Amino acid sequence: xxxxxxxxxxxxxxxxxxxxxxxxxxxxxxxxxxxxxxxxxxxxxxxxxxxxxxxxxxxxxxxxxxxxxxxxxxxxxxxxxx
Numbered sequence: 001x002x003x004x005x006x007x008x009x010x011x012x013x014x015x016x017x018x019x020x021x022x023x024x025x026x027x028x029x030x031x032x033x034x035x036x037x038x039x040x041x042x043x044x045x046x047x048x049x050x051x052x053x054x055x056x057x058x059x060x061x062x063x064x065x066x067x068x069x070x071x072x073x074x075x076x077x078x079x080x081x082x
Contacts, residue, residue, distance in 0.1 A: 004067045008042025009074040020057050036080040
């Protein structure tokens with residue numbers, strides 16, 4: 001996918017939740033599974049961390065393949081966006 005690693009800025013899940021999120025939570029503006037981890041200073045996907053869904057979500061979302069929006073300004077301003 002992308003050439004830069006994911007920095008956990010949250011843009012993808014805040015701007016356009018994935019299909020797994022849509023199936024589980026409906027069409028909401030922000031994925032309810034997205035959480036801010038203050039210790040790591042990044043957003044984490046609860047769906048990826050789910051023991052039952054994790055493997056499927058990782059495959060569907062190309063987790064580990066890099067950022068799909070490398071020019072996104074949020075990459076340089078990773079913070080809790082509420």
